[in-house]
Amino acid sequence: MSSTLTERDHDGVPTTGGDAVVRTRGLTKKFRSGQVAVDGIDLEVPRGAVYGFLGPNGSGKTTTIRMLLGLVQPTSGEALVLGGAMPRSAVAVLPRVGALVEGPAFQPYLTGRRNLDRLDAVDMTADPRTSKARIGAALERVGLSAAAAKPYRNYSLGMKQRLGLAAALLRPRDLLILDEPTNGLDPQGTREVRHLIRELAEDGASVLVSSHLLAEIDQVCTHVGVMSRGKLLVQGERDVVTSGGRQSGERVVITTLRDHVDGARRVLARLAGVDPSSASEAASVEDADHLGDGAVTVTATLGGASLSDVAPALVAADVLVLGIGTDRPSLEDVFVELTGEGFDVAR
The missing domain is CATH 3.40.50.300 (P-loop containing nucleotide triphosphate hydrolases)
Incomplete structure (x- = not known):
């Protein structure tokens, strides 16, 4: 231009x-x-x-x-x-x-x-x-x-x-x-x-x-x-x-048990096109205390993969799936991150 x-x-x-x-x-x-x-x-x-x-x-x-x-x-x-x-x-x-x-x-x-x-x-x-x-x-x-x-x-x-x-x-x-x-x-x-x-x-x-x-x-x-x-x-x-400027690539959130974290990370790394040796860096893990029994959430960016690809890949790898969803910031989250200021979100 x-x-x-x-x-x-x-x-x-x-x-x-x-x-x-x-x-x-x-x-x-x-x-x-x-x-x-x-x-x-x-x-x-x-x-x-x-x-x-x-x-x-x-x-x-x-x-x-x-x-x-x-x-x-x-x-x-x-x-x-x-x-x-x-x-x-x-x-x-x-x-x-x-x-x-x-x-x-x-x-x-x-x-x-x-x-x-x-x-x-x-x-x-x-x-x-x-x-x-x-x-x-x-x-x-x-x-x-x-x-x-x-x-x-x-x-x-x-x-x-x-x-x-x-x-x-x-x-x-x-x-x-x-x-x-x-x-x-x-x-x-x-x-x-x-x-x-x-x-x-x-x-x-x-x-x-x-x-x-x-x-x-x-x-x-x-x-x-x-x-x-x-x-x-x-x-x-x-x-x-x-989505932070990503034209493609949703952030997927998997709920599983801690014993299945490594397997979930490897699957998500493969779907995202990341070297399996870097799987531990490809996905973040947080405790899901509200679920108890050692449940955790594993979050990763999918890259070009579709959310519909995730569940079959996890099941095929014998990863226990307790829940699956996406994580996308709200407009309020984006504004606060950009400016450090609050925003009127309701009357």
Whole structure:
């Protein structure tokens, strides 16, 4: 890949140069105070992904999103959204993007429906003939149909957040950018937003969703990126990130008796392609005190072997198998390991 992000087709039009709906190179934002809010990040959101943009409050997520939407001018670096360089291509790109950034802002004395009417009316690319139907569908989708005639000032925080989501869904979008979409929602509302994100992805939209509540995003994302102190620490497919970057090779955990440890190690070493003489280094052993009777767990990385290969190989080698499973770190484990910081994992 070239050192500059912007690649051009034969007409000189900027393009992502790949199947990504968002791509940045060296994206940086420094404020006048000298604070570096975003420090040279290379973000990449694949088409069709639900990309969990994770990090604690103040890590730079919202500033990054505002730059992607053309709301904040980068200090340096480049950003492409749906093939257009931002903010230069905002007029062409933004009608294809639905966004909820920080707290939604609406006219307090207007009803929820009337607020959406006003938003849709100023969208020059929206068809006014379908406005009523689209607004009704958006309100229904976020569970606000019964409150559509209520003034916005009487909405709870969760209802305000739902109306912001409805605004992002007034028309079909190629990309949804949702900043803390579950803010203010009760557990039921949070579950509904997770379900909505899954539906949007199934309908063909790409979704970039930021949050400091990792447990919520962990249930829906296909890809993740972790921010801390303005830096993008890691990104990629969720399963690859949580496996420590291994494209293949699960960590398998065998429960057996101590007398069978050597045999289990030899089998696991062979499956992992490790020299049998190094079998003792290929797998770690821990006591399984909760099982008693000398039970232990033997843990090893399989390499290219499949988990389904393990049990038959152990049985063939006369290794007693009391249990078998896999060990994969959670997203929380990955974050703590990368940053040494805690993470809000629940409300």
